[in-house]
Amino acid sequence: MTEHFEAVARFDAAIANAKDADTAFAALQALVQATVGAKLFTYMTVDMEAEVARRAYTSDPENYPTSGTKPIRYDAWFDIVHKQRQYFVANTIADIAKVFPDYGLINSLGCQSVVNMPVVLGGELVGTVNMLDVDGYYAPERVRTIRELIAVPAKLAAVVAR
Known part of the structure; x- marks a missing residue:
């Protein structure tokens, strides 16, 4: 965790001044x-009443x-993601x-691995953080880093974005 201290400190400074979703x-x-x-990095919001998802942020x-x-x-x-609230x-x-009908586009972008992280606030799934990279990239140690370093900041970003 200490190896990522500066990155977390930069996030802290940036989120403290963030006034919008972007x-x-x-x-x-x-x-x-x-x-x-x-x-590739995206954030999708979820509206279960309307049964739609919307890409709220994208790196591409x-x-x-x-x-x-x-x-x-x-x-x-x-x-997995909505019912079980698992990655x-x-x-x-x-x-x-x-699971993704656009896998051809995903592959063409050089991405063959993915982590979709549910973002839950107040007991409700409000969105997913989606991270994609090369084949085999999201091995258990990277997923553990996501759990340890990204889960709470993702909730904070979702709150600010609302």
């Missing part, structure tokens, strides 16, 4: 980049813009293809 999630992305790494607006919504799909990924981790494009 600034809050940019601070979170910087923390992720400095501690775990991600070729050309391929993954923030405009529009997409319907919630009730599948194995939904069970979804896939370390091959074959495993990503099982």
Whole structure:
């Protein structure tokens, strides 16, 4: 944890001054980049009443813009992330293809592994932090770092973004 002290301190300073979603999630992305790494970073909000998800932040607006919504799909990924409130981790494009219909685009961006981290506030899943990188990237030690260093800051960024 002490090896990431400066990254956490930079996040703390940035989030203290954040007044909108873009600034809050940019601070979170910087923390992720400095501690775990991600070729693609997004934050999706969830509206279960309307049964839609919306990309609220993206590191790649050309391929993954923030405009529009997409319907919630009730599948194995939904069970893991929404119902069980667990991280979804896939370390091959074959495993990503099982749950994400846009796996071809994901692969074309050089991403073959993913971690989707649920963000829960007040007992409600409000969004997911999505980190993607090369094949096999999110090994157990990186996922542990995400749990230890990113989970609480992600909640804080989500609060600021609201």
